Amino acid sequence: MSEQQRTTAIYGVGSMGGAILEGLLSGRRDGDPEVLAVVRREEQARELDARDGARSVAPEEAAAQADLHLLVVKPAVVPELLEQVRDSLRPGSVVVSLALGVSLSDLGDLLPDEVAAIRGMPSTPARVGQGMTVLSPGASVSQAQLDAVREVLAATGETIVLPETQQDVATALSGSAPAYFYLVVEALVDAGVAGGLPRATAVELATQAALGAGTMMRETGEEPALLRAAVTSPGGSTAAALRQLEAGGLRETFARAVEACARRSAG
Ligand SMILES: NC(=O)C1=CN([C@@H]2O[C@H](COP(=O)(O)OP(=O)(O)OC[C@H]3O[C@@H](n4cnc5c(N)ncnc54)[C@H](OP(=O)(O)O)[C@@H]3O)[C@@H](O)[C@H]2O)C=CC1
Numbered sequence: 477m478s479e480q481q482r483t484t485a486i487y488g489v490g491s492m493g494g495a496i497l498e499g500l501l502s503g504r505r506d507g508d509p510e511v512l513a514v515v516r517r518e519e520q521a522r523e524l525d526a527r528d529g530a531r532s533v534a535p536e537e538a539a540a541q542a543d544l545h546l547l548v549v550k551p552a553v554v555p556e557l558l559e560q561v562r563d564s565l566r567p568g569s570v571v572v573s574l575a576l577g578v579s580l581s582d583l584g585d586l587l588p589d590e591v592a593a594i595r596g597m598p599s600t601p602a603r604v605g606q607g608m609t610v611l612s613p614g615a616s617v618s619q620a621q622l623d624a625v626r627e628v629l630a631a632t633g634e635t636i637v638l639p640e641t642q643q644d645v646a647t648a649l650s651g652s653a654p655a656y657f658y659l660v661v662e663a664l665v666d667a668g669v670a671g672g673l674p675r676a677t678a679v680e681l682a683t684q685a686a687l688g689a690g691t692m693m694r695e696t697g698e699e700p701a702l703l704r705a706a707v708t709s710p711g712g713s714t715a716a717a718l719r720q721l722e723a724g725g726l727r728e729t730f731a732r733a734v735e736a737c738a739r740r741s742a743g
């Protein structure tokens with residue numbers, strides 16, 4: 477995949493594929509190739525064609541034209557899609573499967589030898605350039621191909637390379653994890669409303685607390701436990717709240733949630 481002429485195709489523009497597409501489009505510079513999108517519905521194709529920088533194409537056309545193929549269909553659709561496009565894929569191109577539980581071994585069985593495969597796990601904050609994609613490259617992926625994939629995905633947020641054996645638990649801490657944080661904010665908002673706050677105010681306060689806590693962790697690099705201790709004044713309100721969360725089994729509940737998520741990813 478050359479640095480200059482890199483065409484990306486996205487197969488499946490649903491929740492996750494749509495988020496990646498938005499991230500890629502917002503990072504697109506003048507002169508960059510269009511992002512090719514493979515969708516099934518006419519109406520969705522028309523909407524995409526109306527977007528600057530995107531073009532809907534048939535699967536075989538995407539396969540023949542793109543250097544980087546991002547599969548963002550449901551896991552069960554991956555085999556039939558690759559069956560459809562495998563003979564059109566160009567040698568030297570890279571397929572990144574972003575589907576839960578689809579292994580490098582599965583991809584190897586479905587792809588020609590001269591097409592490299594990467595297993596990945598993205599997250600929906602890709603839509604606002606704050607995603608994380610966990611990448612596990614197959615044995616035939618060159619450093620140049622991996623670098624090129626990371627460079628394209630940079631428009632959607634961070635990337636990290638991990639061994640495939642860590643993909644299932646990484647999914648529990650990354651791809652699925654935004655949902656846990658939304659649930660926490662939802663629960664806080666409901667509690668705030670019960671305490672008398674207008675809903676919009678409760679949403680604003682809880683969202684800013686989430687954003688502030690995330691930014692503090694990222695920018696200070698401090699252990700979360702230390703940051704939490706700094707909020708917890710002796711004999712104060714935070715200590716009273718944390719005691720209730722611990723009594724409610726928060727840590728054990730998260731441990732079980734992560735185990736269940738990883739188990740589901742492992743199939
Ligand atoms: N949602 C998330 O946060 C994350 C999802 N993923 C992975 O992303 C993948 C998609 O998940 P998600 O976006 O949530 O699911 P969605 O159901 O929202 O999206 C799937 C999309 O694939 C489309 N599709 C189905 N078959 C084809 C086909 N043959 N060719 C082209 N498009 C097709 C569907 O189109 P139509 O609407 O017409 O049926 C739909 O738009 C899954 O494999 C999931 O594991 C990974 C990490 C996070």
Ligand SMILES: O=C(O)[C@@H]1CCC=N1
Nearest residue numbers: 576647650651652653
């Ligand atoms: O729930 C799912 O299966 C997908 C994979 C990770 C996040 N969403």
